[in-house]
Amino acid sequence: MKMLWRSAATTAFALGVAAIFGPASPATAETPQYGDELRLVVGSKIPSYDAHIESTFGMIHPIRPFYSVLMRVNPDNPSSPTDFVCDVCEGDVPKPTDGGTKYTFKIRKDVKFHDGTPLTAHDVKATFDKIAFPPEGIASNRQAYFKTVESISAPDDYTVVFKLKNPTGTFLPSVAMPYNFLYAKKDLDAHGYTWHQKNINGSGAFRFVEHVPGSHVKGVKYENYHHKGMPYLNGFTAISAPKMSVRLQAIRGGQADIEFRGFPPKARDDLVKALGDAITVQESDWNCVLIVTPNHKVKPMDDVRVRKALSLAIDREGGSKYLSRIAIVKTVGGVVFPGHPLAATEAELSQLAGYGKDVEANRAEAKRLLKEAGHENLKITLHNRGVDQPYKVVGTWLIDQWKKIGVQADQWVQPTTPFYATLRKQKDFTISLDFNCQSIVNPIADISKFLPGAGNNYAEFQDEQLLKWYDELLAEGDEAKQRAIIRKYEKRVLDELASQFITLWWYKINPHRSYVKGWKIAPSHYLNQALDNIWIDQAEKKRQLGG
Amino acid sequence: MYGYIVKRLLMLLPTLIGAAILVFLLLRLVPGDICLIKFGGEGAYADPEQIRQCQVNLGLENPIYVQFWDYMKGFFVLDLGTSMWTGKDVTYEIGVRFELSLQVAIMATLTSIVIAIPLGVISAAKQNTMVDYVVRGFSIAGIAMPSFWLGILMILGLLIGTQEFMGRPWMPPISFKSIFDDPAHNISQLIWPALATGYRYSAVATRMTRSAMLEVLGEDYIRTARAKGLIEKVIVNKHALKNAMLPVVTIIGIEFAFLMGGLVVTEQVFNLNGLGKLFVESVTQSDYTLTQALVMLVVTIFVFMNFVVDVLYAWLDPRIRYS
């Protein structure tokens, strides 16, 4: 693993597609303009301001601009998941020493919190202590990512040292996660560890002005931001708009400038058709995937033939071509983010059940398996989450796919809270549509989703072989060997056991008003949301919106 | 009279307490655990220890009767607690949305009055003519048409219309500003939902105006006025309308109470940050404290509005016995 990230750090590989369409070619460097405000629409809610305990873009989009992090994905090259740069650290991202177990960060001396307190190494240490070693009774959502960290220390005001128990390639990507907001030690000392859930004191590009619950969050330019010359905007407003149609119409009707999650292609086409060069479109593969999750403890999902038949029925190629026009999914892939060196090639994929090119043959095989299992007229209920994009759209498509092998399915839709309660607590579903969605692309950590017994695996099955291979994978340093193990692991999950199966990977499309400049799309809607490099072409905005 | 008022007031109590119990029980039946979603987030791994801690913090581990006692106590000392989802005071969460909901309710009520009274009067004056049928058809269509659909059509019409005639598309603002801060922004956002729901609620009021007018027009003093040769217009406008207003005011008052909490669907279409949207969010998130307080607010407004209407009725109309 160590080897992977070492090599990766030097050979930043291009991932999937990350493209910009529209009149403003990113190649022609324009001089950023200062001033004006950005209006973004956000489709989810803010549970609290403390990113250490949250995991939704609903809080990242409006709150992240108020905070700095230790390091982040390169805002000028966010499509590469291994191109990290310093935010409050100084110089380049540090290389590990002591056989890969020690990372030493130098901290900039010009960073100040919005209340005027200088940011020092002690604040960084206090922050990561809160994330990695939360005291009894204090929540931390990503504690598991820092299991290898032995200790964090601040030998002087501007140096932070992370000691690891063993070398690991997942450490730097974990540090670069956008959730690791830096808090002031004095705030933690004075107000306790839950203060940041309701209060904001960061060192990011924008200062917090107001949050009207359910309505909007407002931020204003922070004059003492440590990246000199930035931010360009005078401020931003993040408007809450849970319905996708409202977000679309807001951009269309000039009530918002940009949305950072993603729209389906049909919506993109409508916007471009209606507004022409007033819209810039950015697209990228997306590190999220919908996973069909059968409950192995419930009949007939205990029968591998039934599970495999359901996977064989899915025409992934066709879905990629047609369903992708109305849903935010597109890319055919296995368990690893497509385009990553560890991902299966097309030839490798075609060996797996349901990935073969001949759809009719797949479906004939599916029917044969169902017959053999004695479930020729199978009736099932697909458990799904009450979110349109992409869950319900993909669910409707899946039901139609299954109908083609004679399986009658209906849909049981639950809002997010009861949906997860069903997966985690009641466990009374037959087959469900779960998802995996991470910020930094980190395949070895990400594919633990398919491990039996993993905290976020709801398929209710046991398999010694998978556990053994995953342990081998964690201990393996060589990329080619890692790849080989992952292939075995992938074949077992998707084919031999069909314990869970992949539908399509998401595809991120961000059409925005063309006067919004400087923002580049990343393979995750969690990444590159500091907003410090965004600026607005005001003459163009005036031309488009008037006034 | 006072005896009647006191008696009516006392009768509110069992209703409110019953409603409080009903809400409490209903919510406890909703599957789902706010802690699971708070810490599991979107597919992330949830540490069981953290979930337990969250449940302890929110008081979800207490036996149900303890939770019930805390909840009922809250009503009497007017401490509604904090939202389980945001950790903010319930009164604050509701307060933020209240102004918008109140304003839409007032504007929709005004719209419905403006539509209902003229139509109801015309319809009664021209009873069983083509005009009467058209008016009745129009108002029944108001009840039949889902107001969220009307809202969808409005936004669609605005986008296409402004594009056609003004050269650039426009849609109503999607974030709320108080009418005192930015009246133009405020009105241009709220007028559309007010029209969509006002039309719907005008239907019942139109019917009530019509039947009240018909009743009054059949009474002796109107016949006398006609016999005296007064012009029909004067009779209708001056004499009949005044006396027919009582039941109309009643129905409008009750509708207003419904509008305060019942705009659940329309708020979605126009992205309004009102009480209805808050209700949908809090109930699907199993945010017990917030849902309970919200429902009790709507129920209280409704029950109280009914009380006011009853008392007014009794006061204005001497024929009603205070029994």
Next chain:
Amino acid sequence: MSTMDASPETNTGFKRVRVIDHISRMVRRQPLGTGGAIVIILMVFMAVFAEVIAPYDPEANSFEHMLVAPSLEFLLGTDQFGRDLFSRIVYGARTALFVGFACALVGAFGGLILGVASAYFGGWFDLIMQRIIDVFMAFPLIIMALAIVSIFGTGTDKVIIAITIPFVPRCARVVRSSALAIREMPYVDAARSIGYGHMRIIMKHIAPNVLAPFLIMLTAFLGEAILLEASLSYLGMGVQEPTPAWGLMLQGGAEEYAESAPWVPIWPGLAITIAVFGFNLFGDAVRDILDPKLRTR
């Protein structure tokens, strides 16, 4: 509580009129009501013969025909999954009618039983029943329905439960006030003194006499249930894909692509409006005929 007092009084002296008379009277005196009846008949026809009328499978995806405008091939156009809207609307009538009649019948019958029992037995039973009804009636319909859907989950059968529960007390309130008047009639007293059992008195004397308010509530519920189902489905808390249902058809892609494909949101909304319009016209006519206080008008 006086929620129902707002609607015209429905409590005294209903005569029993033969069904045939109702119909002929209606056609002559209720042109609007007759129009409503025709809409209902058409809808029932659509629902019953959906398989014959609909040219396509309402659930089959066909991406090569995605969002096609109305044409001879697809009379009302297609939706984002390439499904024929006309076929979905025809089958949607089945869903709407099923939900409408199930809710209205169960709700009104439940109300009838509770209302008559409450009036007949009186005393403590009546008092407690009335307080419980007060509580239920203090909730706006949609809020009560949403809370119940949150408990039972979504889907056609659950939606029926969610809509029926708040209907019961509404009907019970109206039926009770009619039944109260009958209970005091001398012939009921006479029947009691002869020693007739409760069941016989209720079935023979009380139930027939509260039939009018019962029918009025039943017809009023029909339109209301269809509208509520549409609202719940639009919120994503009602009937679920791929079942064809009108409210559901207004949600998601219908709104998102409304500008380039306006036919997707327009037809289902129109279907709801016409259906509820028909039921309301019919309901009004039934009320006019059965309610003697309004009959003169």
